[in-house]
Amino acid sequence: MFEADKSEVDKPEAGQQPIPAQLQRLRNTFAGRLCDRLSELEHAWDKVRGSHWQQEALAHFRLLAHSLAGAAATFGFQSLGEIARTLDLSLQAVLDNGAEHTLDEAARQRVGSHFSRLRQAAQSIATAGCADAAAERALDTASDLVTRFHNRVFIVDDDEQVAHELARQIGFFGYDVTVFIDLNGFQAAMASAHPAAIIMDIRFPDGPFAGCEVMEAIRSQRGFDVPVIFISEHSGLEARVKAVRAGGEAYFNKPLDLPRLVYLLDTFTSRRRQQPYHVLIVDDDPLVAEHHATILEGAGFTTLVVNDPTAVTLALEDFYPEIILMDLYMPGISGPELAKVIHQQEMYVSVPIIFLSMEDDRDRQLATIRVAGDDFLTKPIQPEHLVSVVSSRAQRYRTLRYYMERDGLTGALNHTRVLDRLASEVARAQRDGTSLVFAMLDLDHFKQVNDSWGHHAGDNVLQSLARMLKQRLRKSDVIGRYGGEEFALILPNTEVEAAFAVLDDIRRSFAEVRFRHDESCFQVTFSCGLVALDDFPDAGRLAMSADEALYEAKQAGRNRVVRIRSR
Amino acid sequence: MNTLQRILYVEDDPDIQAIAQWVLEDMGGFNVRICSSGEEALTVAPVFVPHLILLDVMMPGMDGLATFRALRTLPGLQGVPVVFMTARVQSHEVDDYRQQGATGVISKPFDPMTLADQVRMLWKEHCHV
Numbered sequence: 001m002f003e004a005d006k007s008e009v010d011k012p013e014a015g016q017q018p019i020p021a022q023l024q025r026l027r028n029t030f031a032g033r034l035c036d037r038l039s040e041l042e043h044a045w046d047k048v049r050g051s052h053w054q055q056e057a058l059a060h061f062r063l064l065a066h067s068l069a070g071a072a073a074t075f076g077f078q079s080l081g082e083i084a085r086t087l088d089l090s091l092q093a094v095l096d097n098g099a100e101h102t103l104d105e106a107a108r109q110r111v112g113s114h115f116s117r118l119r120q121a122a123q124s125i126a127t128a129g130c131a132d133a134a135a136e137r138a139l140d141t142a143s144d145l146v147t148r149f150h151n152r153v154f155i156v157d158d159d160e161q162v163a164h165e166l167a168r169q170i171g172f173f174g175y176d177v178t179v180f181i182d183l184n185g186f187q188a189a190m191a192s193a194h195p196a197a198i199i200m201d202i203r204f205p206d207g208p209f210a211g212c213e214v215m216e217a218i219r220s221q222r223g224f225d226v227p228v229i230f231i232s233e234h235s236g237l238e239a240r241v242k243a244v245r246a247g248g249e250a251y252f253n254k255p256l257d258l259p260r261l262v263y264l265l266d267t268f269t270s271r272r273r274q275q276p277y278h279v280l281i282v283d284d285d286p287l288v289a290e291h292h293a294t295i296l297e298g299a300g301f302t303t304l305v306v307n308d309p310t311a312v313t314l315a316l317e318d319f320y321p322e323i324i325l326m327d328l329y330m331p332g333i334s335g336p337e338l339a340k341v342i343h344q345q346e347m348y349v350s351v352p353i354i355f356l357s358m359e360d361d362r363d364r365q366l367a368t369i370r371v372a373g374d375d376f377l378t379k380p381i382q383p384e385h386l387v388s389v390v391s392s393r394a395q396r397y398r399t400l401r402y403y404m405e406r407d408g409l410t411g412a413l414n415h416t417r418v419l420d421r422l423a424s425e426v427a428r429a430q431r432d433g434t435s436l437v438f439a440m441l442d443l444d445h446f447k448q449v450n451d452s453w454g455h456h457a458g459d460n461v462l463q464s465l466a467r468m469l470k471q472r473l474r475k476s477d478v479i480g481r482y483g484g485e486e487f488a489l490i491l492p493n494t495e496v497e498a499a500f501a502v503l504d505d506i507r508r509s510f511a512e513v514r515f516r517h518d519e520s521c522f523q524v525t526f527s528c529g530l531v532a533l534d535d536f537p538d539a540g541r542l543a544m545s546a547d548e549a550l551y552e553a554k555q556a557g558r559n560r561v562v563r564i565r566s567r
Numbered sequence: 568m569n570t571l572q573r574i575l576y577v578e579d580d581p582d583i584q585a586i587a588q589w590v591l592e593d594m595g596g597f598n599v600r601i602c603s604s605g606e607e608a609l610t611v612a613p614v615f616v617p618h619l620i621l622l623d624v625m626m627p628g629m630d631g632l633a634t635f636r637a638l639r640t641l642p643g644l645q646g647v648p649v650v651f652m653t654a655r656v657q658s659h660e661v662d663d664y665r666q667q668g669a670t671g672v673i674s675k676p677f678d679p680m681t682l683a684d685q686v687r688m689l690w691k692e693h694c695h696v
Contacts, residue, residue, distance in 0.1 A: 023586075023589075026582075026585055026586050029582070030582045030586075033582065063625065066625055066654065067583075067625075069654065070583065070675040070676050071582045071583050073676030074676040074679060075586065075679075298637045298641075299637070
């Protein structure tokens with residue numbers, strides 16, 4: 001157990017040999033960025049405490065503590081490293097402890113006290129380090145290696161009111177925003193911080209194009225690649241040209257078109273990993289099937305092996321294959337027959353099916369494909385060949401399916417697909433004995449938005465809501481556009497109280513978003529009805545009751561979330 | 568083939584990346600390529616053709632072991648020595664990693680002043696086996 005003792009706060013220890021200047025500089029960079037690490041940790045800890053999905057939050061918090069433990073000691077901050085390590089170990093203990101993965105009161109206090117010790121130690125190093133880094137502000141080799149924080153955005157605008165209002169609005173979409181109202185403060189921060197994007201005003205008291213000039217200077221100094229969005233009151237050609245020369249990615253006139261700005265930020269920061277392709281392997285020979293599965297898993301695919309061809313329908317229910325590899329000859333049913341069975345199901349009408357066989361007569365192969373299936377691979381297959389055929393087919397299918405299943409405006413699933421997903425998620429939840437929540441969500445007085453501001457404005461509202469839902473919900477949640485201004489959400493593995501809290505929070509945030517149209521500005525709210533699978537144990541009743549709950553929310557005055565239970 | 572030149576380092580922490588790149592390049596004289604994730608390593612490794620791979624064990628997404636297994640399936644990378652970097656250094660775990668085919672384990676936090684030497688020693692060991 002550590003005692004809280006300020007004297008313990010460490011300075012880099014010199015050791016016997018002199019520290020090379022370069023190492024010192026890297027240390028300073030590390031110290032300077034401790035502020036960022038600490039705020040990431042704070043954020044993660046908040047999530048752990050306030051989260052309804054505690055396990056994910058805990059794992060994330062732990063990962064941050066773990067990497068700080070490794071880094072701190074490497075840079076010579078031994079006792080900070082040890083404190084972080086203690087935190088890491090205490091979190092690991094919680095995570096390893098049974099299936100619950102939740103913090104009980106004792107564990108919360110233990111972790112909390114480790115974290116406050118860590119905070120103290122990190123802050124005192126950071127304060128010294130930031131000053132150093134700002135003073136140095138020189139080229140440092142670390143800067144170009146640094147990966148950006150996904151959701152960190154800097155706003156630089158000398159109009160304080162505009163800047164803070166913009167920060168608030170962007171904050172609703174899940175961005176972590178820092179505002180600078182003068183260029184000096186911004187430049188000092190850039191010496192050690194690495195935002196995902198910068199929103200920069202053009203005119204400052206320092207000069208009519210000072211914003212562009214500062215960015216140009218930073219860029220030439222450190223070959224710098226943070227995307228910059230320039231904003232300005234003027235739309236003059238000179239300002240635009242300067243913005244382009246300063247490496248601006250976009251130019252917005254004030255008042256800002258917020259949905260478009262957020263869309264752009266999303267594209268800059270969406271370096272989120274693509275989900276791996278799902279490959280279903282059907283082969284009655286377990287060894288062959290495993291062999292192919294191993295090759296594909298190794299190349300980053302997610303695979304499911306089915307040895308009994310009659311079990312394929314079951315696998316289709318919740319694996320959602322994006323490509324199927326199938327043995328040509330299996331007991332009881334032939335590959336082409338099974339392929340037809342699969343393609344007869346509406347959800348899998350066009351999923352690519354590739355046959356594997358020893359058959360190497362191309363004519364006979366083609367004859368088979370003519371009946372059913374998409375391609376033919378001859379065993380034994382070169383691993384690279386298998387990977388390349390599977391990935392190109394799966395990729396094409398995913399793209400195709402995206403257009404078939406998604407609503408073009410919002411990217412949400414379309415009505416039919418939501419219902420399909422609801423049926424299969426319900427089946428899965430019932431099989432696994434897990435909870436599930438279904439919600440329906442409808443914009444209030446949306447017709448008025450279209451009537452008074454036009455359809456373009458209405459589309460903006462729909463897109464913004466979809467984007468906010470995507471930002472705030474988990475990857476495993478399903479977002480669908482149910483009708484004109486109606487959305488449906490499937491939240492698997494979720495308790496209804498947690499869902500209520502999250503949706504109500506989104507409701508409040510969305511109500512505060514200001515949409516601009518020409519010179520004026522409006523806000524839109526939504527109503528939401530919410531039901532749990534526990535109360536309505538099948539997909540049909542779930543959908544119907546969610547609709548009733550939504551109706552109740554509207555009746556009760558809109559802009560609210562209503563849950564109904566079985567009566 | 569006995570000289571160690573190209574090192575692929577897979578590590579998600581930008582600070583560690585920076586210091587490792589510097590010590591391995593400037594103090595060790597190696598040619599270092601950094602990857603921030605296992606996924607990235609899988610695309611870079613076949614092109615970079617490293618002589619040795621340093622792999623952080625705990626990374627978000629694909630972790631060190633998964634990356635290791637995946638790398639082993641790629642053509643041309645089956646025989647490349649892989650060294651794990653990990654905070655857990657109990658001896659049975661080191662044995663575990665070795666059993667799985669790792670050449671060695673470097674414990675984290677590492678000492679930047681000796682990292683290049685540690686790597687060179689593991690390389691020598693590998694060549695003599």
